Each structure stands twice: as C-alpha cells, then as structure tokens.
Amino acid sequence: MQSGSLFIISAPSGTGKTTILKKIVAAMDNVAFSVSHTTRAPRPVEQDGIDYFFIDKDNFARMQQQGLFLEWAEVHGNLYGTSSYAIQEATEQGRDLLLDIDVQGARQVKNKLGHTGVFVFIAPPSLEELARRLVGRSTESEDVITTRLKNAREEMKSLNQYDYVIVNDTVTEAVEVLKSIIIAERSRKRRSLSGVPLKLIS
Ligand code: ADP
Ligand code: 5GP
Numbered sequence: 001m002q003s004g005s006l007f008i009i010s011a012p013s014g015t016g017k018t019t020i021l022k023k024i025v026a027a028m029d030n031v032a033f034s035v036s037h038t039t040r041a042p043r044p045v046e047q048d049g050i051d052y053f054f055i056d057k058d059n060f061a062r063m064q065q066q067g068l069f070l071e072w073a074e075v076h077g078n079l080y081g082t083s084s085y086a087i088q089e090a091t092e093q094g095r096d097l098l099l100d101i102d103v104q105g106a107r108q109v110k111n112k113l114g115h116t117g118v119f120v121f122i123a124p125p126s127l128e129e130l131a132r133r134l135v136g137r138s139t140e141s142e143d144v145i146t147t148r149l150k151n152a153r154e155e156m157k158s159l160n161q162y163d164y165v166i167v168n169d170t171v172t173e174a175v176e177v178l179k180s181i182i183i184a185e186r187s188r189k190r191r192s193l194s195g196v197p198l199k200l201i202s
Contacts, residue, residue: 004030004091005185006113008099008106009178011122012152013076014134016168020122021098023175028182032090034099037063040078043139071101071108076147080105096182103158110161118185120178121162125169127152 011017025033037053039060048054055063060079063069072081082099090097101109109117124130130152134145159165164181168174 004094004096005182006087006091006097006099006109006117007120007182007185008101008109008117009120009122010101010103010106010155010158010162011168012124012130012155013148014130014137014152015122015124016133016171016174017100017122019171020168020174020178021100023171024098024178024182027175028179030094031096031098031182034082034087034090034097036080036082036100037069038078038080040080070112071105073102073104073108075102075104076144076151082109096186103155103161106158107161118164118181119162120164120166120181121159122166122168122174123156123159124152125167 009017009021021033025031035049035051035053037055037060039055039057040052042048042052042054046052046054057079060072060081063081063083064072068083068085069081070084070087072079074080080102082101082105087097087099099105099109106119110119124133127149131145131149134140134148140148166174166177166181
C-alpha cells in the first residue's frame with residue numbers, strides 16, 4: 001500500500017488553524033489529525049486524546065529521553081511534541097496526516113524528512129484581525145494573548161520557508177484551498193481523489 005503524506009501546518013496562534021483542520025478532517029476521507037503531546041493545561045472544550053495528549057513535564061521529559069518525538073518545541077511557554085510512532089502508524093495505513101506544529105517544529109521535520117512533507121503556512125489577514133480572533137476566542141488570559149501576539153510577528157517571518165501560504169480571510173475559502181493542496185498532492189502520487197491508491201494496471 002502506498003503510504004500517506006504528511007502535511008505540516010503552521011500558523012500564528014488565533015489564525016484559525018484548528019477551525020480549518022477540523023473541517024478538513026470532517027470533509028475528506030483518509031485524512032487524520034496528528035494528536036500532539038503537550039504540557040499546556042486543557043481548555044474547557046478540549047478533550048484528552050482528541051485535541052492533545054495532555055501530560056505533565058516529567059512525562060514529557062521521559063518521552064524526550066526515550067527519543068519518542070519526531071520533533072518537539074517550547075511554544076509560548078509550554079512544551080509540545082509529535083510522537084514518531086503515531087505518524088508512522090497512520091501513514092503506513094495510507095492515511096494523510098495533518099501535523100499542527102509551530103515554525104520551530106516544522107523546521108525540525110524539514111531537516112529530518114526533507115521534501116517528503118508538504119509545508120503549509122496559514123496566515124491571518126492582518127495582525128489586528130489576529131488580535132480580534134484571539135480575544136474573541138476567550139480561552140487565554142490577557143498576558144497569554146500578549147505573548148502569543150508578540151510571537152506571531154516572529155512566526156510570520158518564517159512564511160517563506162513553506163511550500164504554500166493560505167490567508168485565512170474566510171473559513172470556507174481557506175478550507176477549499178487546503179483541500180485543493182491535499183488533492184493536488186494525491187494526484188502527484190497517482191492516488192484517487194478520496195486518498196485510496198489507484199490500481200491503473202493490474
Ligand atoms: P488557532 O487554532 O489557529 O489558534 P482557532 O481555530 O482556535 O485558531 O480560531 C481562533 C478564533 O478565530 C476562534 O474563535 C475561531 O472561531 C475564529 N476564526 C477562525 N477563522 C476565522 C475566520 N476566517 N474569520 C473569523 N473568525 C475566525
Ligand atoms: P495551542 O496552545 O494554541 O493549542 O498551540 C500553540 C502552538 O503550539 C501552535 O503554534 C501550534 O501549532 C503549536 N503546536 C501544537 N502541537 C505541536 C507539536 O506537536 N509540536 C510543535 N512544535 N508545536 C505544536
């Protein structure tokens with residue numbers, strides 16, 4: 001079976017990445033979301049094992065020492081990491097995987113996997129709109145929002161290192177563009193549009 005592709009998706013916090021990725025997973029076959037590990041506290045709407053694996057710093061350090069992460073980074077004061085095993089399992093089953101990781105993690109994945117990954121940056125229409133979305137989400141304190149906005153300016157500087165840039169002006173349009181990128185990648189690998197490997201010659 002042909003293995004699935006890795007889509008490495010980065011965006012400044014509050015851009016709308018989670019909103020877009022959830023719609024993609026719901027709308028497309030054979031696409032899964034890579035569930036990261038984090039030491040951040042869960043938000044009220046978040047579920048362990050679905051949005052993240054919420055673990056404490058000791059367990060995170062243990063996973064680091066055991067070399068279980070494909071990549072990991074400290075982002076906005078918390079630790080986040082992607083398990084190598086989960087990635088391997090999903091892609092070997094032929095599923096495309098969406099990795100929601102920050103610019104530091106994306107750089108690590110690029111160094112390890114090179115061009116086998118598809119790198120997508122989602123940008124907000126403006127920093128003012130980003131601030132409105134972060135405040136509107138009401139999940140972070142004022143201090144945390146200030147840190148995330150400060151980091152957003154830095155993160156935007158990495159935009160040129162990505163294969164694709166999507167501006168999340170409207171969710172509908174951004175979802176359509178990301179769908180098109182996934183479909184294009186499947187076509188490049190001669191897979192059907194639903195993600196199943198094509199049998200052109202028996
Ligand atoms: P991220 O995962 O990038 O941190 P979220 O998906 O949590 O961002 O979105 C942040 C906030 O912005 C949420 O309240 C979400 O409903 C809202 N949002 C997302 N996309 C848009 C958009 N295109 N226009 C307006 N609001 C948006
Ligand atoms: P949040 O706390 O808003 O869920 O995520 C904050 C930031 O951490 C986002 O930029 C998100 O992409 C990033 N992030 C989430 N999971 C991972 C991961 O496994 N690795 C890395 N490097 N960053 C992650």
